[in-house]
Amino acid sequence: xxxxxxxxxxxxxxxxxxxxxxxxxxxxxxxxxxxxxxxxxxxxxxxxxxxxxxxxxxxxxxxxxxxxxxxxxxxxxxxxxxxxxxxxxxxxxxxxxxxxxxxxxxxxxxxxxx
Amino acid sequence: xxxxxxxxxxxxxxxxxxxxxxxxxxxxxxxxxxxxxxxxxxxxxxxxxxxxxxxxxxxxxxxxxxxxxxxxxxxxxxxxxxxxxxxxxxxxxxxxxxxxxxxxxxxxxxxx
Numbered sequence: 001x002x003x004x005x006x007x008x009x010x011x012x013x014x015x016x017x018x019x020x021x022x023x024x025x026x027x028x029x030x031x032x033x034x035x036x037x038x039x040x041x042x043x044x045x046x047x048x049x050x051x052x053x054x055x056x057x058x059x060x061x062x063x064x065x066x067x068x069x070x071x072x073x074x075x076x077x078x079x080x081x082x083x084x085x086x087x088x089x090x091x092x093x094x095x096x097x098x099x100x101x102x103x104x105x106x107x108x109x110x111x112x113x114x
Numbered sequence: 115x116x117x118x119x120x121x122x123x124x125x126x127x128x129x130x131x132x133x134x135x136x137x138x139x140x141x142x143x144x145x146x147x148x149x150x151x152x153x154x155x156x157x158x159x160x161x162x163x164x165x166x167x168x169x170x171x172x173x174x175x176x177x178x179x180x181x182x183x184x185x186x187x188x189x190x191x192x193x194x195x196x197x198x199x200x201x202x203x204x205x206x207x208x209x210x211x212x213x214x215x216x217x218x219x220x221x222x223x224x225x226x
Binding site: 031033035041042043044045048056058090092094096102103104105106107108 | 118147149155156157158159162202204212213214215216217218219
């Protein structure tokens with residue numbers, strides 16, 4: 001059983017650019033959630049995808065968008081990057097429907113916006 | 115809006131001592147998680163607490179949940195250096211999409 005993987009591990013962009021982050025969910029999981037973790041803070045929920053549909057969104061602007069594919073992998077896209085977008089981006093996969101529904105986190109992508 | 119508060123934010127303790135981290139949350143939820151994060155690393159799931167009075171133990175860590183008081187505790191017994199990390203509690207919303215709201219984290223440092 002493979003765990004959650006993310007790519008790339010590190011990324012440096014400049015203000016105004018666009019970025020795509022990728023996540024492969026754990027085998028058997030159908031739900032992917034994305035979180036942003038600024039330095040020294042707890043993760044903040046961005047959105048969740050369940051069976052290719054957005055299933056909840058946090059307080060993030062529309063320039064944060066996502067996709068989930070039939071194999072349940074997912075992408076997070078951020079347009080018009082701002083300095084405050086610098087953070088660790090975590091994806092988490094789970095199998096919706098089970099009582100425990102634990103979200104398992106990937107290693108994260110560290111995004112730096114200059 | 116669900117708010118989750120942890121205290122203390124920073125905790126420095128000697129090996130062999132006991133201590134407790136507290137997690138308070140503002141609205142009803144019956145699902146609470148504890149995660150560990152090492153510097154520069156991702157989050158590792160420690161415990162899932164699903165009902166009032168739930169208690170889970172793993173090694174030197176024990177977590178409990180009181181849904182009426184909206185309080186969870188993470189108790190550390192006879193701390194060892196390997197437990198140095200940041201600990202987060204996270205509360206699930208009750209609307210089906212399992213959005214997790216995280217606390218601010220407790221940075222735990224175990225001193226030999």
